[in-house]
Amino acid sequence: MSRKEEKRKQREKMIEENGLIYLDGVSKVYSAGAPALNGVTLHINRGEFVFIVGDSGSGKSTLIKLLLRELVPSAGKVWVMGHDVARLPHRKIPKFRRNLGIVFQDFRLLKDRNVYENVAFAQRIIEVPPKEIRRNVPSILATVGLAGKYKAKPRQLSGGEQQRVALARALVNNPAILLADEPTGNLDPKNSWEIMNLLEEINEAGTTVVVVTHNREIVNDMRKRVITMKKGVIVSDEEEGEYIDED
Amino acid sequence: MKISTLFYTLKQGFKSIFRNKWFSLASIATISACLFLFGLFYAIVMNVQHSIRTMEEDVCVTVFFQEDVSDARVAEIGDLLTVRPEVSRVEFVSREEAWEWAQEHILQGHAEGFPTNPLEHFQNYKVYLSDVSMQDALVNYLQSMPEVRTVNYSQMTASTLSGVNLLIAYVSLGIIVILLAVSVFLISNTVTIGISVRQEEINIMKYVGATDFFVRAPFVIEGMLIGAIGALIPLEIIYIVYNQALSYVSGVFPYLMQRISFLPVEEVFAVLLPVSIMMGVGIGFFGSFNTVRKHLRV
Numbered sequence: 001m002s003r004k005e006e007k008r009k010q011r012e013k014m015i016e017e018n019g020l021i022y023l024d025g026v027s028k029v030y031s032a033g034a035p036a037l038n039g040v041t042l043h044i045n046r047g048e049f050v051f052i053v054g055d056s057g058s059g060k061s062t063l064i065k066l067l068l069r070e071l072v073p074s075a076g077k078v079w080v081m082g083h084d085v086a087r088l089p090h091r092k093i094p095k096f097r098r099n100l101g102i103v104f105q106d107f108r109l110l111k112d113r114n115v116y117e118n119v120a121f122a123q124r125i126i127e128v129p130p131k132e133i134r135r136n137v138p139s140i141l142a143t144v145g146l147a148g149k150y151k152a153k154p155r156q157l158s159g160g161e162q163q164r165v166a167l168a169r170a171l172v173n174n175p176a177i178l179l180a181d182e183p184t185g186n187l188d189p190k191n192s193w194e195i196m197n198l199l200e201e202i203n204e205a206g207t208t209v210v211v212v213t214h215n216r217e218i219v220n221d222m223r224k225r226v227i228t229m230k231k232g233v234i235v236s237d238e239e240e241g242e243y244i245d246e247d
Numbered sequence: 248m249k250i251s252t253l254f255y256t257l258k259q260g261f262k263s264i265f266r267n268k269w270f271s272l273a274s275i276a277t278i279s280a281c282l283f284l285f286g287l288f289y290a291i292v293m294n295v296q297h298s299i300r301t302m303e304e305d306v307c308v309t310v311f312f313q314e315d316v317s318d319a320r321v322a323e324i325g326d327l328l329t330v331r332p333e334v335s336r337v338e339f340v341s342r343e344e345a346w347e348w349a350q351e352h353i354l355q356g357h358a359e360g361f362p363t364n365p366l367e368h369f370q371n372y373k374v375y376l377s378d379v380s381m382q383d384a385l386v387n388y389l390q391s392m393p394e395v396r397t398v399n400y401s402q403m404t405a406s407t408l409s410g411v412n413l414l415i416a417y418v419s420l421g422i423i424v425i426l427l428a429v430s431v432f433l434i435s436n437t438v439t440i441g442i443s444v445r446q447e448e449i450n451i452m453k454y455v456g457a458t459d460f461f462v463r464a465p466f467v468i469e470g471m472l473i474g475a476i477g478a479l480i481p482l483e484i485i486y487i488v489y490n491q492a493l494s495y496v497s498g499v500f501p502y503l504m505q506r507i508s509f510l511p512v513e514e515v516f517a518v519l520l521p522v523s524i525m526m527g528v529g530i531g532f533f534g535s536f537n538t539v540r541k542h543l544r545v
Binding site: 091094095096097098102108109110113121122124125126129130169173191205 | 248249251252255446447450451452453454455456457458459461511
């Protein structure tokens, strides 16, 4: 068995035993002050839809940054798709991130490029042949309901539409995991529900979805797994849970 | 890397110039200003050095011989001088040529009172130097020869010319170093401002999984293009200004043109053109490469 094959099997075994995302006693301390995360242990299995909720400063964003390998833990281990992310060498981080789709509250689109270019960009960086890009991008834009707006620049779109573009960009490479950091934070209730419905469809198609949110109504209505954080620790983790008001 | 990726990267580099036109204009203006000063200074220095070289070519040492030295020995000494490294050429002036010259330039047609050549022992060598700073060494060598009666030379001309030459070399080196340092500092600042404006764009690229090369390459290509444009603009201006200045000086000060020889624009540009373009592209490359590298840690 080749070394590469052996590593792949080890990763599969790790996913099998501990889930697609596995945090083992993870703490994160910034240069000064209290820890942003304090001994967090967490398993998220393949195909799950998970809400992470909590007040500002509870450690949600730090958690997402650790999963993206934007940060490394001060203690403990973060495993994503069987990779010990802290041990990934710098040159391997881009390839690792291509397994993750990421959606932010502020959309983070390339403002000077149109809808098509924003989505195609994610395919170009993994060197998908141009012919395939021309086939894949219109298809994913149709999935998020933006087929007719492929030429528009981000500033010409509503918030909901911009978030759909971000979603299309996150999904076009068929990621195993979709991380959404407050995806409805800048949207009205109607657009928020449309985005959440899209996320649910994506999850039903097999993608593991992790949503960080403050939106109580959505969390309570969708009846998914809810992980509640407070001051850097997980205070509850419930299947079909609800948004718990810690105050 | 696939060909399509290479073309995409090149295209993005070109497009970036237009997407960030104000930043591009600021960078082009900065490089242009620095390279304009460099080009102008280079053209002036080249012309001054050319004039000094022309003057140096006229500096010579004249050697006269004792009366009892045979013509054969004089010829031998001529051969010895020709092979010396500091000597560019040796001209022999026979006693007849010396007398002809004296009749023409000194006596001016009043030579009837001389039945024979009074300059019988004035055959001499005019020794031209390839490097005037070596004049003293040559004079010492000549004066040490028993056959040599007199050595005529101008100490002041030689020392002034070699002094001016040295001064120009130091000053030009100093100014070029200062100009380069200023260029790199200005470009680095301009690129830093440009990159910080586009920090978000870089972050997005990195979040989506772009490699360092994919993020860096369009910025570097953009930097190199800006550098090349920034070099071509001052070159064009200097070319026009130089030609205009030459025709103005030759029209208004024809006497000056006889005394000082200016280099033709083609000769100045034979070096200035490739050097300026290389400097522009180099500044653009290093400025953008280093600055993007600093902002890649996402």
